[in-house]
Amino acid sequence: MLTKGVQQKLKKIYYLLENLAKIFDGDQKKCYNGFSYFSRFWQPVIPTFKKHWNLDSNSSVSDIGCAKGFMMHNFAELIPCITVKGI
Numbered sequence: 001m002l003t004k005g006v007q008q009k010l011k012k013i014y015y016l017l018e019n020l021a022k023i024f025d026g027d028q029k030k031c032y033n034g035f036s037y038f039s040r041f042w043q044p045v046i047p048t049f050k051k052h053w054n055l056d057s058n059s060s061v062s063d064i065g066c067a068k069g070f071m072m073h074n075f076a077e078l079i080p081c082i083t084v085k086g087i
Contacts, residue, residue: 037068037070037073038070039074041070042070042071042074043074043077043078046071046074046075046078047078049075050078050079055075055079055082056079056082057079057080057081057082058081059079059082059083060082060083060084060085061075061082061083061084061085062084062085062086063084063085063086063087064086064087065087066086066087069084069086071086072084072085072086
């Protein structure tokens with residue numbers, strides 16, 4: 001049996017997963033509405049990541065907490081055939 005605290009946390013997680021689109025694209029007062037892609041934020045740093053971790057087309061990158069996945073998008077653009085995953 002799960003404790004009441006664990007049950008409450010699981011309910012919050014379930015709610016977030018069910019309402020992810022609303023959180024990112026819903027009413028601006030309650031969410032990330034307007035959170036749009038701007039290449040100037042991540043494109044300049046991706047080459048630094050690539051060099052530091054010796055990333056190439058055989059590499060994989062995971063981003064936990066990637067929001068809309070903009071950085072993953074830039075990895076995929078800069079390094080063809082790289083595997084990117086974000087949650």
